[in-house]
Amino acid sequence: MPKKIVNEEILEFIKELRNKGYGYKRIQREIEKMYGWSPSLSTIRYWIREILEDRRVFSAEIPWRPRKRSELAYIIGVALGDASLGLAKRTDRPKGKRYVFKLKVRDKEFAEEVRKAIERIGLHCSGVKEYYDEREERMYYIVQCHVKRFVMFLRSLKKYPEKVWKWIEGYEREFLKGFYESEGSLLEKEQILIYNSRKEFIDIVAECLQRLRIKYSISYHECVREWIVYIPVREVPRFLTAIKPAIKYSRDDPHYRRVKKERKKRMNEN
Numbered sequence: 001m002p003k004k005i006v007n008e009e010i011l012e013f014i015k016e017l018r019n020k021g022y023g024y025k026r027i028q029r030e031i032e033k034m035y036g037w038s039p040s041l042s043t044i045r046y047w048i049r050e051i052l053e054d055r056r057v058f059s060a061e062i063p064w065r066p067r068k069r070s071e072l073a074y075i076i077g078v079a080l081g082d083a084s085l086g087l088a089k090r091t092d093r094p095k096g097k098r099y100v101f102k103l104k105v106r107d108k109e110f111a112e113e114v115r116k117a118i119e120r121i122g123l124h125c126s127g128v129k130e131y132y133d134e135r136e137e138r139m140y141y142i143v144q145c146h147v148k149r150f151v152m153f154l155r156s157l158k159k160y161p162e163k164v165w166k167w168i169e170g171y172e173r174e175f176l177k178g179f180y181e182s183e184g185s186l187l188e189k190e191q192i193l194i195y196n197s198r199k200e201f202i203d204i205v206a207e208c209l210q211r212l213r214i215k216y217s218i219s220y221h222e223c224v225r226e227w228i229v230y231i232p233v234r235e236v237p238r239f240l241t242a243i244k245p246a247i248k249y250s251r252d253d254p255h256y257r258r259v260k261k262e263r264k265k266r267m268n269e270n
Helices: 003-019 024-035 041-051 070-079 108-120 148-159 172-183 199-211 233-243 254-269
Strands: 084-089 097-105 129-133 138-145 184-186 192-196 217-221 226-231
Touching (some): 003 024, 003 041, 024 041, 070 108, 070 148, 097 108, 097 148, 108 254, 172 184, 172 199, 172 233, 192 199, 199 226, 226 233
Antiparallel strands (some): 084 097, 097 138, 129 138, 192 226
């Protein structure tokens, strides 16, 4: 076959692979499979950038697969609560976007706990970064992870909550810990409330509590449009002992000391 025809055929083949998100090395392997010879990476780069005028940059996808374990159950609890999952603009490429797991919270202890859990399941995260919001006059702590498969896995669980049990069964305590740290509060009267707008998530919490033999009740508050799990005073010590939360374990812990301090400041300003 004449060289010109081969090149045109290969260029069309490369164009198809680029539209699938293939990088240079992967294209090199695919050409070898298809045609039995392997052009150099510099040749492939010339064809793509100069002839096809394709300047796109593709990052290699991290080959992560979920494995059932306590840290993942904890992260799932956080993901169904405070964490956000989606696409964010890249800082290195203005028009580019990437998947992101993001937790932005007021408590450093909570952020550190999530960071450690992400690293223990074998993923890299940004570390805990401080962010001071000048408008709100508040300090936030942010943890981010940009692994696409990780984000898509958690998004799937939020969309189809019935899949959650496959990953948290046997690790109900860890799941409750993540969800409580995100969505719970310990009242001054030593009662616990756990709240969320999605009934499916509250049902998972309720089933976990049943398996731990912790008594509770559920109600719907129309004014805030949220479902609330109420754990009575007599059950609170058992609940906190079972899940061992990093925050909200006492009315005198760092979380509630901060809350009291901010409340007092607001009252003085008013």
